Amino acid sequence: MTARRPRQASIASRHGPSIADAITAQRQLTPRDLRLLGLLAAHRALTAHQITRLLFTDDNTARKRLVLLTDRGVLDRFRACVRPGSQEYRYTLGPLGAMIYAATTDAPIPAPRTVHEKTLKLSRNPQLDHLLGINEFFTTLCHHARTNPGAELLEWWDEREATAACAKIAHPDGYGVWSENGRTVRFFLEYDTGTEELSRLIDKLQGYRDLRSGDITIPVLFVLPGPKRQTNFHRLLDEDPSTLSGLTVATATVAEIAADNPAASVWWLAGHTTRHRLAALPAPPPAARAA
Missing domain, CATH: 3.40.1350 (Trna Endonuclease; Chain: A, domain 1)
Structure with missing residues (x-):
């Protein structure tokens, strides 16, 4: 019986991703990925459907790329529990994405904890x-x-x-x-x-x-x-x-x-x-x- 391959984990240590992790992660980003980081930095949160219309030509390609970037810690995502049915994910910058974008704009590099706190607050923001x-x-x-x-x-x-x-x-x-x-x-x-x-x-x-x-x-x-x-x-x-x-x-x-x-x-x-x-x-x- 073939063992099931584990899902790719985020690039992170027990204390969260490091600067070295960000340097490694940015080598795997495409120009489209970098544009997405800029959009999320400017506009804070976008749904999967919105990102697809901005940057992709089909839902399947977009979904796979967004999942991969989230697994790597470049993006973060959240959604509310809706019954019945489900709510589409809202995407924002993950720790690595925030670090890479900050380096691109010569801004202070944020700590992973700070990025996660911003995501949590955004997910609970009544103005979302x-x-x-x-x-x-x-x-x-x-x-x-x-x-x-x-x-x-x-x-x-x-x-x-x-x-x-x-x-x-x-x-x-x-x-x-x-x-x-x-x-x-x-x-x-x-x-x-x-x-x-x-x-x-x-x-x-x-x-x-x-x-x-x-x-x-x-x-x-x-x-x-x-x-x-x-x-x-x-x-x-x-x-x-x-x-x-x-x-x-x-x-x-x-x-x-x-x-x-x-x-x-x-x-x-x-x-x-x-x-x-x-x-x-x-x-x-x-x-x-x-x-």
Whole structure:
């Protein structure tokens, strides 16, 4: 009887992987693996499906590679216990992946314990679904660009980077630059999960109005959980037109985006009844300058 081969174990000692382990592990990484490390470092967590659409051409190849990288300690993964059924894995940087990425960016090398603590906290973060929803929006755009010549997501910034760029005057969930067939649009993203009062969403527009004094005039996109909330949001905007005051605001629901993609004609422009493609959204007018 042939003995069963043991599953490949992570490169690690009893105290966790060392710098020497990271040096060994990086020799086995492909350019695609290194790109994945950068994406996870920037956006914290991605599902298996999101990673597949970003970097692979089929689910089977992606699954095998992700399992291998996890076994080696390059990636870490977690999922909640869901009954009935199961939840797909959420992937983040493992100890070796975090060490290799830090060396790539000349950042301090994190201790394995620190990386594991970050993974645990991320897995219990009440904002995890919100984060994955934001990442779903951008990965769907990336996948559309991969399969449609002439389209490209030129920029994808997470909440921290986007908020810092706004000097914390506004707090967008993301920022992107989308190009399609010669037309380019910059946009801020607000991803709503329905946990806040609609009045809170209206209040967020004040920060974007304040940005106009610095000549930052960019469309603001709201992704909303359902059609009822979307209709009520537009009703509030119509009741007080001053909330728009020089802004371009457009909305789409999660279902509308899932049925097509964020680049399609799913964006309901505030103050209008028609839907627009992402690349066709009008830019807000320049802020008026004092005489």
